Amino acid sequence: MAKLWEKGYNLDEVIERFTVGSDYVLDRELAGADAVASIAHVRMLGSVGLLEGDDAAALERELRGIARTAARGELTINREDEDCHTVLEALLTEALGEAGKRVHTGRSRNDQVTAATRLFTREYLLDITDSGLALVHRLLERAREEELTVMPGRTHLQIAMLSTFGLWLGSWAEQLLDDLEELETVARLNNRSPLGSAASYGVPLPLDRELTAHLLGFDSIQNNVLAVQHSRGTLDGRIVSVLAGIAMTLGRLAQDLILFSLPELGYVQLPLELCSGSSIMPQKRNPDVLELLRSRASLVEGWAMQCRGIVRDLPSGYNRDLQDTKEPLFRALHAVREELAVALILVDRLEPQREAMRSALNAEVFATDYAYDLVRQGVPFREAYLRAAREYGDRPLPDATEALRARTATGTPGNLNLGEPRGRAEALRKISRRRRREHRRALRDLVGGDLSLTSGDGERRNR
Ligand code: ARG
Numbered sequence: 001m002a003k004l005w006e007k008g009y010n011l012d013e014v015i016e017r018f019t020v021g022s023d024y025v026l027d028r029e030l031a032g033a034d035a036v037a038s039i040a041h042v043r044m045l046g047s048v049g050l051l052e053g054d055d056a057a058a059l060e061r062e063l064r065g066i067a068r069t070a071a072r073g074e075l076t077i078n079r080e081d082e083d084c085h086t087v088l089e090a091l092l093t094e095a096l097g098e099a100g101k102r103v104h105t106g107r108s109r110n111d112q113v114t115a116a117t118r119l120f121t122r123e124y125l126l127d128i129t130d131s132g133l134a135l136v137h138r139l140l141e142r143a144r145e146e147e148l149t150v151m152p153g154r155t156h157l158q159i160a161m162l163s164t165f166g167l168w169l170g171s172w173a174e175q176l177l178d179d180l181e182e183l184e185t186v187a188r189l190n191n192r193s194p195l196g197s198a199a200s201y202g203v204p205l206p207l208d209r210e211l212t213a214h215l216l217g218f219d220s221i222q223n224n225v226l227a228v229q230h231s232r233g234t235l236d237g238r239i240v241s242v243l244a245g246i247a248m249t250l251g252r253l254a255q256d257l258i259l260f261s262l263p264e265l266g267y268v269q270l271p272l273e274l275c276s277g278s279s280i281m282p283q284k285r286n287p288d289v290l291e292l293l294r295s296r297a298s299l300v301e302g303w304a305m306q307c308r309g310i311v312r313d314l315p316s317g318y319n320r321d322l323q324d325t326k327e328p329l330f331r332a333l334h335a336v337r338e339e340l341a342v343a344l345i346l347v348d349r350l351e352p353q354r355e356a357m358r359s360a361l362n363a364e365v366f367a368t369d370y371a372y373d374l375v376r377q378g379v380p381f382r383e384a385y386l387r388a389a390r391e392y393g394d395r396p397l398p399d400a401t402e403a404l405r406a407r408t409a410t411g412t413p414g415n416l417n418l419g420e421p422r423g424r425a426e427a428l429r430k431i432s433r434r435r436r437r438e439h440r441r442a443l444r445d446l447v448g449g450d451l452s453l454t455s456g457d458g459e460r461r462n463r
Helices: 013-020 023-047 053-071 084-096 098-102 109-145 165-190 209-215 225-260 288-312 320-349 354-359 364-376 381-394 400-405 419-447
Strands: 150-155 158-164
Touching: 023 053, 023 084, 023 109, 023 209, 023 320, 023 419, 053 084, 053 098, 053 419, 084 098, 084 109, 109 165, 109 225, 109 320, 109 419, 150 165, 150 354, 150 364, 150 400, 158 165, 158 364, 158 400, 165 225, 165 419, 209 419, 225 288, 225 320, 288 320, 364 381
Parallel strands: none
Antiparallel strands: 150 158
């Protein structure tokens, strides 16, 4: 296919291979979103009189077809094509002649790629938010079930005080809510339309930026056209950093489960279908899935650093460096969506071994409780502490349920106050439902039916 910038010379082959990199492969995933954004662009050009009505209608019809082909993963993009933007214009020109040559009026690949990336990212973030909330919901349900399941709480990994498996489950729900609230902030920044910013400086045409923003279901336009380019890469870095936060939460939860499922502790068992075996040791039941959740956290963190590193020293305006933020962004979106699906299966099916947890309660667990028994009798805390240090080992073990009941303050093992995280989850759910509705509305209106922009699942890249 002819390059969009072709002017009568051929690019050196080595240079071409280097500058295109893996972009043409990544763009197989982006092409659907590019076609959808182009429909909005074409409608806008029609509405401000920069395209004849017939041309706009014909372009829209072709673009719908391209969007569907791309969503099925059947759009071919070769290295010589450079990217999906080139293929799109070539297909339109091949089908419609003159009209195809008009589609690039008032835009540049720079705002085009940003618009497509934001739509694509929006859909991923919606999925990630929904799966994150499903995981929060299941963690809170199980926290309620395990409210009275006593276990030793640890600090420095050493036995500390009385805890419950319910407190542990609820803690990860609340940690994940922190992550998801942060994700909502970056999703909001992502949900502004870059279209009309063109190469970085706008164009001398009366483009209706608000119209394309509305058609595509963005909350608004991103105002300053140069700021649009500054946020490419920067915003990707912010998003991937938040995704790294989610991955870290899941990695740490996994780390605890690895410890809890040690035969020596046996607090938790993973059902057999979630464990892998060893090729040599017949008895093995390995928590590979948990270990990979732990390592993926580092991978996502690395991708965030890649995005931030690429933009750190960039001068104003578009720079080709930005192309290289695509891969870390796509990888992170895909990895975290997948991780959340995995974590949900784990949390849903893990089997708490209540007896093992209860029988791990020993005198050390209650040493501090003993000091507080003395405090309640009027002994000053420091004295009670010293007495408890000497005597705790000789005391009979108190009744754990009774001890739990003494913890009445909000958020403690005796009073999980699960309504609080449920309220936070509900608030996030409302926002994400509204955003999902807008996203569907825009796609239906532009493409004439339901379409997924992210069904490639990263697999397409490998074909
Ligand atoms: N593949 C390019 C990117 O992702 C598209 C934009 C190319 N723009 C340019 N001025 N060379 O950044």
